[in-house]
Amino acid sequence: MKKNLIAAIVVAALAVAFLSACGQTVRSVTHTSWWETSGGSRVYVCYWEGSCSGFGGCSKGESKIKKCDVQADNTLKCEQMTEAEKVLNPHMK
Numbered sequence: 001m002k003k004n005l006i007a008a009i010v011v012a013a014l015a016v017a018f019l020s021a022c023g024q025t026v027r028s029v030t031h032t033s034w035w036e037t038s039g040g041s042r043v044y045v046c047y048w049e050g051s052c053s054g055f056g057g058c059s060k061g062e063s064k065i066k067k068c069d070v071q072a073d074n075t076l077k078c079e080q081m082t083e084a085e086k087v088l089n090p091h092m093k
Helices: 002-019 082-088
Strands: 024-037 040-053 062-070 076-080
Touching (some): 062 082
Antiparallel strands (some): 040 062
16 A cells, blocks of 8 residues: 555656656747848748747747848848737737
8 A cells, every 4th residue: 555655656746747847948940031132142030939848738939030141151140020020929018
């Protein structure tokens, strides 16, 4: 009887630990768009960012957009498009 009680407590503790696992920030690219402008090349990167954990699933998260200009050495200089993100995320205040 005592062994069963200890086993049940251990199983319950493991289940609670697993189900309430700390959320991890997750990013997923949803769209990219490449443009050639008079000033050079530009790419827009749209992505979803939220947190996911165990069996709890994922949060509603936020849609994000970055506008990136391609530099002469092929590096990117990116700018977060915060005004556009406000339109995409009316649930965020």
